[in-house]
Structures are given as C-alpha cells and as structure tokens.
Amino acid sequence: MSKPLILVSNDDGIFSKGIASLVDFVKDLGEVVVIAPTLPQSGMGHAITIHEHIRLDKSKLLPGFEAYECSGTPVDCVKLAKHYVLKDRQPDLVLSGINHGTNSSVSVIYSGTMSAAMEGAMEGIPSIGFSLADYNHDADFEPCREFVRSIVASALHGKFPEHTAWNVNFPSSAKTGPYKGIKVCRQSHGRWKEEFINRKDPQGRDYFWLTGKFLNLDSGEDTDEFALSNGYISLVPCQYDLTHYTSLLAVENMLSHKV
Amino acid sequence: MSKPLILVSNDDGIFSKGIASLVDFVKDLGEVVVIAPTLPQSGMGHAITIHEHIRLDKSKLLPGFEAYECSGTPVDCVKLAKHYVLKDRQPDLVLSGINHGTNSSVSVIYSGTMSAAMEGAMEGIPSIGFSLADYNHDADFEPCREFVRSIVASALHGKFPEHTAWNVNFPSSAKTGPYKGIKVCRQSHGRWKEEFINRKDPQGRDYFWLTGKFLNLDSGEDTDEFALSNGYISLVPCQYDLTHYTSLLAVENMLSHKV
Secondary structure, eight states, rough: OOOOEEEEEEESOOOOOHHHHHHHHHHTEEEEEEEESSOOOOOOOTTOOOOBBEEEOOOOOSSTEEEEEEOOOOOHHHIIIIIITTOOOOOOOEEEEEEEOOOTTHHHOOOHHHHHHHHHTTTTTTEEEESSSOOOOOOOOGGGGHHHHHHHHHHHHSSTTTTTEEEEOOOOHHOOOSSOOEEOOOOOOEEEEEEEEEEEOOTEEEEEEEEEEEOOOOOTTTTTHHHHHHOEEEEEEEEEBBEEEHHGGOOOOOOOOOH | OOEEEEEEEEESSSSHHHHHHHHHHTTSSSSEEEEEOOOOOOOOTTOOOOOOOOOOEEESSSSSSSEEESSHHHHHHHHIIIIITTOOOOOOOEEEEESSSOTTTTTTOOOOHHHHHHHHHHTTOOOEEESSOOOOOOOGGGGGHHHHHHHHHHHHHSSOOOEEEEEEEEHHHHHHHOOOOOOOOOOOOOEEEEEEEEEEETTEEEEEEEEEEEEEOOOOOBHHHHHHTTTOOOEEEEEEBBBOOGHHHHHHHHHHOOO
16 A cells, blocks of 8 residues: 655745654655745735746755745645646645644634645645744754654544644643643634834835734633643644634625625 | 724725725715725735735825725735724724625635735624626726625624624626625635646746636535526625534544543
C-alpha cells in the first residue's frame, strides 16, 4: 500500500521554524510535499491572488523534501498544489502551520494558516491547521510533537468529517506547563479591539499601523479560549458553510419583498 | 431623532460604479460615510494589512459625501472606520458593494465585499454585502435599486439577527428579466475548479495566473444558486462562528489523546 500523501503549507513563510517542525513531526507518517509562501502572509485570511501573477519555484529550504515556494497567499499555495503541482494525485491530508501565534476564537477568520486548511477542506481533503501561542521566530515547537503526530494519525486513519477543517491551537507550554491533553471545543465568541497607530511620513502625510488586542467575550467552558487558558490543546472542527440556519425564518419575516 | 449612520465600503475600489450606485440608492435612508479601497481588492477575503502601513485619505470621488479612500483591504476599511474615523459613533449599518460579480455559494469565503460585511458583523453592527452577477465596469445596477432600498429599510427597522451579515446576490436582470423577488436561502455547496495559466517571462522563468470555473454541486431548491438561476435575488444570512457543531462528538471519538 502506498504511503498517504500529505500536503504541507503555512502562512509564516517556507523559511519559518514552524513549518520545518511540522514537516519533521510527520515525515514518517506519509509522503510529504510542501508548497508554502516565499514571504510572510500572516493575516491574509482567505485571500487569493487575481490582480498579480504568481511565482512558484522549487525550494532548497527543506532538504530531502519535495518543496516549493510560492509568491502568493496560503490559499494560492493549496490551489497550486491541487491543480498544478500534484495534478491527478489527491492529497490524503492538508496540514498548515505550525503557526507562530494563536488562531483561536475569531482569529480563525483572519488566519492564513487556517485559510490554507479551509481551502483543503473545500477541495474535499481532510485538513488541519496547527498554531502555537508563541510569536517568537525561535519558538519551541518540540512539546507539540507527540500531539501533532497523534492528531495526524487520527485524521489519516479515522473517518474525517466531510467539508471541515480542524483548528488546533497549542498554548505556550513555557507558560502553562506540560499539556494536559486535547479538548474538542467550539469557537469562543470574541473580537479584536483595534488601535491604529497614526504617524506622519517625512512629507507630513499620515500613515497607519494596525494593532489590536483580543477580547474574549465568552466564558463557556466548552470554548477554545477556555481550553487554552487551562493548559489544554484546543481542537475546533470548522466548516465553510457560513449559513446561519437558525435565522432563516426570522429574516424571511423581516423582508417586505420576500417570495 | 438623528438619522441612522450607514458605513459603506466595497472591494472593487472607491472609483467603481457599484459603490456609487449603492451610495445613491441609500443616501436618503441615513447619513452615509464611505471608506473604500483606493485600488481593486477583489478576492482579498478577510485579509488585513499587518506587514505594511496603511494610507487613508479624503476622497473627492463621491461628491457630497464624507468619503475616504484607503490603501488597505476591505476589512482594513471597516476597522479604520470603526476604530479611527468614526471613533465613538457606532454605525447602525455596514453596507458593502455593490460588487461587480456574484459572491454566491462558496465565493463568499474569497469575497472582499462579504468580508467587509462580516467584519461589520464581528463589530456587532448589522451588515449587508450586495453583489450583482455582472463583472462589467459599466454594469447596470439600476434594477437593484428598489430591492436594495427595501432590504436596507428592513435591516434598519427590524431586529437584525446578532453576529450575522447578509449575503445578497442579484442575478443579471439582462439575462433573467425583471427580478421575481428576494429568496432567503442557504449557501449552496460548490467549489472552484482552478486552472493555472502557465507562461514564461522574457527571462524564461515561469509565472502563473489563477483562473477557474465555479462548479455548483448542490441541487437544493433552498440554495442561493437555485434562487439566482431562477430569476430571484438570493439572501443568505452568514455567521462567523465556524464551529461544525454536528461533528464535535465524532471528532472526540476519533482522538486518542482526548481529555
């Protein structure tokens, strides 16, 4: 029996420690092919490149692996993998990460890491995004190893729910101590409170930097935020059907031109 | 009583006919403030700008209105509006569009238009994205007028479901004839089949253009695709809680390191 084909991408860029760690953790669980952005693409969400051309080049940054670097977004990487590089070979799994920084709660919406995984799901491929609560370039991913391997093995050998991608977040073990286990959670309700830093360039013209602080607005013990702040790894199964089914009828009643 | 405050953005850029039409359609329903991208931002999904600074300038492109153009993404526009330009004034409504081209089915995920609306929803503001199935720069938005006004009036005066944004798509009336009405729908299941155009630059190095075709994989008569292909305007209430609740238990049973 041939080995499972595992496509790996990320949003921090192919040079990052997080993707090298992920590849190292899973390399014996399947045949690994990497297509990842040349430059950092954090916060790119589900962006695709349509007003610019895209470059794709073989990469030497992950010796021993079939690896490519792509000028586009994380979602571009998955599309190029599926529809150009791998052509008729369907990956058995798409992995994205390990992200330097968390993608819990609503951050999933902005996350390039999770968008690569969601794109995999949209292609009908079991897909997982991994993130660690440590923005450091030199973050220590080693404590994630056994859990990443266990989750990947479960995904490869179990019945992965269709049209979903898993959003897996690790708290910083340096802060919380050894991980207590994995909690399957719902996405916590929260939002980002932004503060724009307003500066003037040498010509006196305004420019802005986006910065912000996450506010968790949900005290549920079944949320990813609760799991993370209590030393657990969180796993949220995510869907890309955005329909808010419970308001369909109410909305129908609000409209005056309804059918 | 003061007029409702309506924030308008889009992803095609502030110069586009779609946003000028939208502003014209709703200008007497509230006080309109426009913050929209300087350049086209189609396909930007929920991207935010964090590796670059952002410019924001007063715009003269929509005379008679308080209007700004922003170098960033549609989501940046909404964040700047909420946290910088409008500061303590909470908009009563965020409108985005009218997009030149549809954002039905899974296109909602890639859409900058809908991501601006979703960002509004994440800020707790009733939000609506409008799109017309006509990519033409000079598309005729006039047949949308009465329906846009009616939907906006319903949103302003009804009880808008929390944490949701409405994805409203108009078929091309040139193709389907006069609109039959508005159908409240679920998001159709479908996907994009991509084809990358591979060219060589003058130095002989490969580059790619992303192109693709939408495949509808869902024959449900309650879907947005069904509504659009039958001459109706589709309205899908969308949520940003991505949790796939129905698989929580199944996923828990798949894991070996679970809690």
